[in-house]
Amino acid sequence: MLRKTVVRKNRYLDSVFLMRVARRIAAQPGIQDASALMATEANRKVLLGMGYGEDGRDAEFAAAGANDLVLAIEGEATAVAAIAADLDTWLSMASGASTEPAQEPRSIAEAVARRPDCSMAVISVPGEHAAREARAALKEGLHVFLFSSNVSVEDERSLKLEARDRGLLVMGPDCGTAFIGGAGIGFANAVRRGPIGIVGPSGTGLQEFSSLVHQAGSGISNGIGTGSRDLSDAIGGISTLMGIDALEADPATKAIAVLSKPPGKKTTARLLDRLRLCSKPVILCLLGAEPGSIEIPNPGSTSKGPGHLWPTATIDEAVCLALGTAGVSEPEQLRPDPASMRAQAAAILGELRPEQRHIRGLFAGGTLCYQTQTSFLGSGLIAHSNAPIHGMLQLPDPWESRENTFVDLGAGLFVEGRPHPMIDASLRKKRLEQEGADPTVAVILLDFILGAISSENPVGDLLETIRTAQASAERRGGHLCVVASVCGTDGDSQNLQAQVRALTEIGVLVFPSNAQAAAFCREAMTLLAERKEVG
């Protein structure tokens, strides 16, 4: 068995493209494993951890940097040598592009010169180059969807101010999802158009909200992503406020949902002032807001008109309220029944060994990680996280869980130079193996996000690893309770029903939303804590 790295200096290909190249190579006879990555520090660390470039013997790999492409292959010596000798052919084979890159414009200005009717740039280049491209787009009069993260606050603010002056919208940086003029941009589910508009920083929050609205029979007029920092005081909600103005003016929008983490103090006041003046009903879902920190006078009045603002604590509640304003009856499945959840949890907990005390939540969706923490904190349950909400504990080493842990695997550290876990499950798979081998783990909570750009089979990517973890717990004489939610619609290419069925067939408890799955886990962990106290 041979491990080999091949480096191409100053060759840039995007991380999703490289993942596809690696998968094709890994499927060749004689090849056991393949990774194709830009040699960022994080990726080099991953490859070193896999045993590539040990002892600095591979000088090219040792010297490779973020602008260099590295292919790492493991397998039979002849097969590895054949791939390594023909790397450029492999790189050109995986393209599938409808136009040859050589014919494509090399700059935004060139693209606009060819197609003057362009209206929006979708930018997903590495963070250090993102502000430059966004500026170029604004200069050409384009609105911007900026998926890239690792853009400085200063750049974000100056981009948004420039955009506002030009009457243009910047969605992002770090914007995962938007619905604009009937187009789902980024990680978006197949959602019908309808009367509900949404503004929010969160990609998975928008996906969960819009999917639940669709599944209940209604739809989304426009969904405006803003980027994770837009409502901080440093940015002041520039894109959020522009989005609210636009949705208020949009004749197709009958109600507006604003979905966010708690804004900065000054920005909260500005946002509430604006929302009170809105001529359309507004549902405000601030995940992780401390009780009493945001005061809304006369919330939930049934009359329509200015100042009618409904605060909610979960995405599910926001969906129910939005559906109500659209005249659609709310689906029963979005109203949890804590008593029946407790009874269901009690039955499962009876099968656990005494040392099984902890929950591990491994999330592809950052907002779903955040919402789960909010749910737990509401019941006084404390957990560690690499992205803790106020009141939770910072996980000292994001790569290692301790006690109760919720990990956002889409956080910057985990996605630098590699695809998001919604596309590439390999990091989550490894983490799940780790958690499955830990005899103290009682419950594992997962989210599966369907939709455009996501993996073709998000559940299938993890199914075998879940089975292995369950079997390990059984071998130890216990039982592993695996809980999941699947975010998606019946229009998504991954087949929502089949994804859910694959999970339930192996004994995973599947809930219709993350809020429900988190509520079940909260009941289970409360029961476990009580049992420990009695014991």
Added chain:
Amino acid sequence: MPVNLDELLQGKPVFINVGVRAFGDSLREAGHEVIYLDWSPPAGGDPRLAAILDDLL
């Protein structure tokens, strides 16, 4: 001629894809018009050098 925000929400956007091709592919598969940029890091991947060159040009 820039499209204002109200027109953008009510119209049919035309996209330029800059970076990960999968973003453009998903829009195109859903029936939207997409122009792809053949993007690579400017100035050999040095953002500061790229900024200096931008100023000079």
